[in-house]
Amino acid sequence: MTIKQRKKDHVDLTISGDTSYTQQTGFDRYYMCHNALPEVNFDEIDTHAEFLGRQFSFPLFISSMTGGYADAGAVNAIIASFCQEHDLPFGVGSQRIMLENQDAIATFSIVREKAPDAYIASNIGGQQLIGGLSDDHYESMVNCIAADAIIVHLNPLQELMQPEGDRNFKGILDGIYKLVNRSTIPVIVKETGAGITSETADKLLNAGVSVIDISGAGGTSWSKVENARPSNSNPESLFNDWGVPTERCLREVVQLKGSYDFEIIASGGIRNGLDMAKALCLGADFTASAQPVIKAVVEKGQEGLEELYLQWIKQLKITMVLTGCEQVSDLDISHLNLKDS
Numbered sequence: 001m002t003i004k005q006r007k008k009d010h011v012d013l014t015i016s017g018d019t020s021y022t023q024q025t026g027f028d029r030y031y032m033c034h035n036a037l038p039e040v041n042f043d044e045i046d047t048h049a050e051f052l053g054r055q056f057s058f059p060l061f062i063s064s065m066t067g068g069y070a071d072a073g074a075v076n077a078i079i080a081s082f083c084q085e086h087d088l089p090f091g092v093g094s095q096r097i098m099l100e101n102q103d104a105i106a107t108f109s110i111v112r113e114k115a116p117d118a119y120i121a122s123n124i125g126g127q128q129l130i131g132g133l134s135d136d137h138y139e140s141m142v143n144c145i146a147a148d149a150i151i152v153h154l155n156p157l158q159e160l161m162q163p164e165g166d167r168n169f170k171g172i173l174d175g176i177y178k179l180v181n182r183s184t185i186p187v188i189v190k191e192t193g194a195g196i197t198s199e200t201a202d203k204l205l206n207a208g209v210s211v212i213d214i215s216g217a218g219g220t221s222w223s224k225v226e227n228a229r230p231s232n233s234n235p236e237s238l239f240n241d242w243g244v245p246t247e248r249c250l251r252e253v254v255q256l257k258g259s260y261d262f263e264i265i266a267s268g269g270i271r272n273g274l275d276m277a278k279a280l281c282l283g284a285d286f287t288a289s290a291q292p293v294i295k296a297v298v299e300k301g302q303e304g305l306e307e308l309y310l311q312w313i314k315q316l317k318i319t320m321v322l323t324g325c326e327q328v329s330d331l332d333i334s335h336l337n338l339k340d341s
Helices: 003-016 072-086 096-100 106-114 135-145 156-161 172-182 198-206 222-228 246-258 273-281 291-322
Strands: 030-032 049-051 054-056 060-062 120-125 149-154 187-191 211-213 263-266 286-289 336-338
Touching: 030 273, 072 106, 072 291, 096 135, 106 135, 120 135, 135 172, 149 172, 156 222, 172 187, 172 198, 198 211, 198 246, 246 263, 246 273, 273 286, 273 291, 286 291
Parallel strands: 060 286, 120 149, 149 187, 187 211, 211 263, 263 286
Antiparallel strands: 030 336, 049 054
């Protein structure tokens, strides 16, 4: 099984298969506090948000997913053009394949061609940092897309579900520490859907990481994805719902704000503007999503992505009006209540 085929399987399954978690993100435990006298104008609602010192039009980071197989270049080109037009940040899929096969470089480099001014993040797996990332590999990844940040994804659950996946996870933290000290751009660490808890986040922040993307359970289950692949003849379905819900991860990691200077991205089951609002109220600085974006692009191209974006903006703005918030920074815990158990 080649990496190219595996990447294609991933995208195909996430947009067409039953690969979502059974457990929920945890956002459904809360309701927004309704304001019957909001005293705000819908047309004046400001959805701009700051992330790593830069203003963006909307608090949505389009998460890493694609790269390295035949159709990825076209998908990445659409996403890049969209982010260029709408001033949104995004991350490419794992660049491991282009470090092993130079033929895959074009599926990544296309993003900077299409988005010369956008905020773009490189992406590499934690396992590839064991022993340290070479200068040549670092420069190749970053220079290929003129990256503004570099994402390290942690996915031990996913790897263990892959028959051909990695089994050694010793040395990743040290590799992240070395990358932070080597890198001239911010380092973002994210999970792939099973969640980052406060204990893990504390270790990462102590290593100097700038951003934690909690990527909790409740969205795409990468265990389900791997177990559903045609080439997986011995699936471990017992672990399909393994992970810590997004809301729990967010509440835990927010508590570290008093000890470290860092930013939080909430991802893992962000599926609409209301989810975004709840995550921001719980302390996230930004939100991120991948599956709905990829699905929209694959099914309807640029038009589908535009429709999704406009729908989420409308939903977030309605939520802000109904809570009396004129700008994204007004969304805080005071606008959120726990439902009665």
